[in-house]
Amino acid sequence: xxAETVCSAVSVAxxxxxxxxxxxxxxxxxxxxxxYSLVPIGLVMTGAxxxxxxxxxxxxxxxxxxxxxxxxxxxxxxxxxxxxxxxxRKERKAAKAAAETQAVAPAAxxxxxxxxxxxxxxGPAAKPGSEDFSDIEAILKKHGI
Numbered sequence: 001x002x003a004e005t006v007c008s009a010v011s012v013a014x015x016x017x018x019x020x021x022x023x024x025x026x027x028x029x030x031x032x033x034x035x036y037s038l039v040p041i042g043l044v045m046t047g048a049x050x051x052x053x054x055x056x057x058x059x060x061x062x063x064x065x066x067x068x069x070x071x072x073x074x075x076x077x078x079x080x081x082x083x084x085x086x087x088x089r090k091e092r093k094a095a096k097a098a099a100e101t102q103a104v105a106p107a108a109x110x111x112x113x114x115x116x117x118x119x120x121x122x123g124p125a126a127k128p129g130s131e132d133f134s135d136i137e138a139i140l141k142k143h144g145i
Contacts, residue, residue: 003049007040014038 014037022030043049055061085092 003053004044007044007049011037011039011041014040 014033018030018034018037021033040049082088
């Protein structure tokens with residue numbers, strides 16, 4: 001009863017302000033103020049204010065809001081953890097296996113872990129296979145490069 005009276009008073013006051021604004025030849029602003037002032041009385045007429053008043057003072061409704069908030073929080077935490085860890089256990093295993101197979105090229109003699117081939121100092125006159133690099137390759141393999 002009190003909520004309906006307050007909403008009606010707010011609507012009447014808003015319409016009064018809209019009338020004063022229209023008298024000052026600011027019709028667009030007056031129409032906007034009138035639209036805003038009709039919202040509270042419209043809510044009273046539809047019964048939304050009564051429903052809101054019954055919900056606001058109901059402990060069961062507040063407990064329901066708490067349960068919904070907890071469910072939302074749990075959902076968001078599980079999504080954040082899933083994104084950080086990379087998905088489910090099967091997805092993490094598949095990603096790890098894929099990373100291991102991509103770390104070494106299939107026909108490579110040594111692991112290719114992101115190192116690029118350096119151009120040789122010899123010009124185009126040098127023939128491939130003319131020098132023996134087996135001792136250098138052995139040293140590099142020994143050090144894991």
